[in-house]
Amino acid sequence: MTATDTEPGATHATDAVRVRGVGKRFPGVIANHDVDITIRSGTVHALIGENGAGKSTLMKILYGVQKPDEGTLTVNGKDVSFSSPTDAIAQGIGMVFQHFMLADNLTVLENVVLGAEKMYGIGDKARAEIVRISQAYGFGLDPDELVEDLGVGERQRVEILKVLYRGAKIIILDEPTAVLVPQEVDALFANLRELKAQGNTILFISHKLDEVLAIADDITVMRRGTTVGEAKPQGATKRQLAELMVGSELPSPETEESTVTDQVLLEVVDLTLHDSFGRALLSDIDLTIRKGEVVGIAGVEGNGQAELVEAIMGMRKPSAGRISVGGQDISHWDTRERRGAGIGYIPEDRHRHGLLLDAPLWENRVLGFQDRPPAVKGIMIDRGAAREDTERIVREYDVRTPGIDTAARALSGGNQQKLIVGREMSGDPVLLIAAHPTRGVDVGAQAAIWEHIKRARRQGLAVLLVSADLDELIGLSDRIEVILRGRLVGEFDPKQITPQDLGSAMTGGHDDETEAQQ
Amino acid sequence: MTPLRKAVGSLVAPLVAVVAAMLITSVVVALSGSSPMEFWQIIFEPPADRVYVNIVNQSSMIFLSALAAAIGFRMNLFNIGVEGQYQMASYVSAVVVGAAFVPGPLNVVLGLVVAVVTGALWAGIAGVLKVTRGVSEVISTIMLNAIAGTLVGYFMSTYGIRTGNARQTATIPESSRVPGFTPFLERDGAIWSLVLIAVLAGIAFSFVLNRTRFGFDLRATGMSETAAVASGVKVSRMIVISMLISGGIAGLIWMPAFFGSAYSYGTAYQAGLGFTGIAVALLGRNRPLGIMFGALLFAFLNEQSNRLTLNSDISQNVVLITQGVIVLAVVVAYEVVRRRQAAAEQRAVTQKLQAEPRGSGTGPSDTTEVKA
Structure with missing residues (x-):
């Protein structure tokens, strides 16, 4: 060249x-x-x-x-x-x-x-x-x-x-x-x-x-x-x-036998999103996730993953399309109502979207759960219950911290993430949206978070997993969708695909999806 | 970090700031050719009974003003318009109460409600402009201050009652006055009963912010707007509501004085409290207890400085320098303390991590560990 x-x-x-x-x-x-x-x-x-x-x-x-x-x-x-x-x-x-x-x-x-x-x-x-x-x-x-x-x-x-x-x-x-x-x-x-x-x-x-x-x-x-x-x-x-x-190592986060059911939990139909200049960020996205199924979204950064997640969370207003959870149309619900309906959210940027860095851990437990017990009683914050439940999360999710009055900022990335996972799982979610759940965390925390996602799947949650780590995607997902320039361009069975094939599908290179399957 | 160490930490900053302010003020006094010793002697002389009464009365109004500013600050909303909000509120309330639509004590309640509503609406303009048109609240509230001043001035000169060469609103009826009680002799004056409004407002502020969902949403928005949005807070709604509350509290600022001794809007109106409040809110870290001490300190300095004109040739305005330096120094000192606390906390976490064996994690996770 x-x-x-x-x-x-x-x-x-x-x-x-x-x-x-x-x-x-x-x-x-x-x-x-x-x-x-x-x-x-x-x-x-x-x-x-x-x-x-x-x-x-x-x-x-x-x-x-x-x-x-x-x-x-x-x-x-x-x-x-x-x-x-x-x-x-x-x-x-x-x-x-x-x-x-x-x-x-x-x-x-x-x-x-x-x-x-x-x-x-x-x-x-x-x-x-x-x-x-x-x-x-x-x-x-x-x-x-x-x-x-x-x-x-x-x-x-x-x-x-x-x-x-x-x-x-x-x-x-x-x-x-x-x-x-x-x-x-x-x-x-x-x-x-x-x-x-x-x-x-x-x-x-x-x-x-x-x-x-x-x-x-x-x-x-x-x-x-x-x-x-x-x-x-x-x-x-x-x-x-x-x-x-x-890397060509074996996919480490391998899942066990399939727990996929035939009950559709998340259904996204014709979702289209434009930015303020009228350019399409997402075009005609159709996506279904069943109970007990992990669907992975693979794509090079900036191809619409973040927008897809934020549209499902109600943080961005789509220009067209329908989103339903458990058969209920939630397209016009706000973020709080969606969370209340049982969507757990592990955001891509935990510092910007997942935590109040200067607030103590127990207040971070309340974040995103301002409308339901145990954090809240009527119009009041239930401090006692929120603190108690934070102690539980710290214990069960192995968050390494001197105490629940420590500011979230002081924790390492992995421990912050474990706290977020614990919090999001504590609301008995039916759908978990995990965007880059192990980005920037140490190996120990990564393994723990993978384990929690697997457990969620076993419990019958629908999981939307967005990740740039192809091993993670292939290991955890039951199905992988590839996103390219705001469109879902191909569906893969993680058991049949290698990171290399997936990589070339993501870049939309000359060796496209069909060839990649060989 | 223990609560005790935290408490000590938050006391250190204001103390350092006050000491720094005293040093700089001394230098200024010395440079102007007077004796700093004399200055401080006059300022720290035990106040007369009359002055004690004034300090309590003044600090109640400063406290309300600072509270109004603080609620905005807690969610990163800079309501610089407290001055205009309480001017509008004071005037409108004085007109309504002066007209005596309802009898006696009911008139007082009506006056307070009118003041809160007027202040809230005036501040609400800035809130709505920010949410719908993206206008910075700093700019719009400053402009609304000017508009409030001009508007009230116009109404006063058009409809005000002429007394001597000044104008005022109708004096309120005897039955609608809330004079207060006299702790000392009659001539030393009374502590206004409505000083209690400040106490109640402070308690309500603390309760709402720390214990309610609304307060949590407000503080969350202030700490991280993006995280608040992701947690389901409707930020634009919060902005408008906070501005309304801020303006509502601002509306109350002059009410103790109005019902306690002024009885009409006119020469007795005390302007400038809105800006003092901003400084005191900063000094008190936007927390009611801190604001209370800040308000007492500022009221003390203001009142004691009156003596300077009588007993020395030092300008009373030197105290403004002291107050200014306190605020500047405290902002710096708070930041230093905050960083040191954050670093100490980080160390505590690191120690905790090192004390525990690494890689324990949740049991079954080992199965997934593969290292390149």
């Missing part, structure tokens, strides 16, 4: 970045361990891996946002230790975040010099420098244009220009193509090639295999917090990379 002009080690004497044995732990979570990467000078190096594989932690370590617990970083042959992004910038490392950090009401020039006024001032010298960089790499940016008048691709170039302006020679791009349309992706790649040709080094983070194969000189794959393999785009196929990404 492209990018075959460099021969390893031949033209570049030094490596731009060398990472050896880096590890980073958070309370209860091992985010990175034994990470080894070598990024050659003047190359585009792709870092790929599923969500939660530890890419972003590694990136933060490289950019000085997080300090590693162990291991060494070497930049241009020098051992370095960053305690802030300022140190990283001083070493010539710059980073472009996925979400742009630009002030819309300022011009390109103003955005670029903001915070770097000391380098070239804020006047003609700065303007000249911006024009020089823009021309050197073919960015085509006018320093005096307002950022609000720029398109997404141009804004991204402003971000890259900001980094170059500050003297970066090593540029980290976090999922740069996630926000771009295909034409813009081509333009970005042209810019990246230009940057590379002039001696810059680029670390490109992505999970889109096509793009990685198109632009990268070297590829490093991460899985479960560590680097698991390296590849050259010339020799690699999408399938091999997918295999490395999702």
Whole structure:
């Protein structure tokens, strides 16, 4: 395809970045361990891996946002230790975040010099420098244009220009193509090639295999917090990379014999959802889940999973379609009524949607159950009963905490999640919606949560499981639906499919569903 | 973290803030060429009986004002419009009570209800604008303050009764006055009976917020709007209701003074309490007990500063600096204490985790463990 002009080690004497044995732990979570990467000078190096594989932690370590617990970083042959992004910038490392950090009401020039006024001032010298960089790499940016008048691709170039302006020679791009349309992706790649040709080094983070194969000189794959393999785009196929990404271990969360009944519990018919610009986020979703059945939703992040879950929970208003639970049409119910009808919800982002971080655990027990016992009696909060039931959850679900008056914020991710699972299961739900239930939790908690989902299934709950962890999906689900661009595009039997096949169905690649079955 | 340590922690912050404020005020007084010692001597001189009465009366109004602001703050709603809300409420209530539609004590009840409703409606405008049009309540309530001031001014100059070169509403009948009781001599003045409204409001505030579903929803919305939505709270409804309650409490602010000694809306109307309330709410961390101490402190400083003009050449306004610095310093101090407590809690959890053997988990989970 492209990018075959460099021969390893031949033209570049030094490596731009060398990472050896880096590890980073958070309370209860091992985010990175034994990470080894070598990024050659003047190359585009792709870092790929599923969500939660530890890419972003590694990136933060490289950019000085997080300090590693162990291991060494070497930049241009020098051992370095960053305690802030300022140190990283001083070493010539710059980073472009996925979400742009630009002030819309300022011009390109103003955005670029903001915070770097000391380098070239804020006047003609700065303007000249911006024009020089823009021309050197073919960015085509006018320093005096307002950022609000720029398109997404141009804004991204402003971000890259900001980094170059500050003297970066090593540029980290976090999922740069996630926000771009295909034409813009081509333009970005042209810019990246230009940057590379002039001696810059680029670390490109992505999970889109096509793009990685198109632009990268070297590829490093991460899985479960560590680097698991390296590849050259010339020799690699999408399938091999997918295999490395999702791992070929046996699916660990295997379920026992089927408990699926013929009683339909959740029925979603023709569900369509538009965003405020009228673009379809979900189109004609038809989905049924029976009692005792776990239906897994597989899909690359951002293909409508979150929207589907929020539509079922009543947090988003669909433009069309019908949702019923247990034969009852709940399309016009609000979130509280839906929860009251027996929908348990393990949200994707537990900090934003699942917990009151500054409130004690027992108050978090009340959250989402403000309308029923034991947390509530009439219009009053029943403190005694809520506390007692929180003690029960802490005990039964093995939440590691000094007590129920501890703020939720203080717990590790796994223990927070166990508390949420315990809470959601305590309302005797008939339907459990679990979005990425084991994301960011340690292995012990992961196993426990899998066990709870299996138990829920045995108890005859209908479970909707959204996950990016294909092992988890294949292991727990009775049926897997693949979601792509807001549509359900294929149904799979988890007993017959491998993570690799599922991976290619999710990306809608050339080897589509039927082929994937072989 | 033990409750005791938490209590100590929340006391440290205001104390540090007061000390910092005293230091900075001393510097300001010294810079202006006066003696800080003299300043503090005058401020801390034991108050006269009359001043005690005033402190209690004033702090009741400051307390109500702070409570009105606090209910908004507890759900991240910045009602800066308490000033305008209680001005509208005071005026409308004074007109209604002055007209004496109903006799005696019933008129008092009517006056209080009118004040609450007027204040609530005035604040409700901002709530509805925020929910339907996305207008920031900070902007709209500030503008509503200006509108309230202008509107009341217009009504006063058009319909007000001329007394000397000022105007006022009709004086309320003798039977509708609630004078209060005199703890000292008659000339030292009376503590208004309606000071009790502040006490009741404080108790009700604490009860509703901590013990009821509504209070839980309100606090949940304040702590995390997204989590509240996911738990089934209708946030826009909560916004309107909270604004109504906030404005309703604001409507009561001037009522103790109105029924206790002013008897008409006019020169006796006391403006500015709405802004004092915001500062005191911050000082008291939006909790009734804290607000009570804050209100007493502010009322104490205000009253004691009156002496400065008589007994020294130090400007009475220096006290405003003290109050301002207290609020600034306390915000900083609370944040420092909060972070330290969070860190201590995190450590406690880590210790707990390390004390227990790892990987115990629920029994059957081991079967699922597969490591790469």
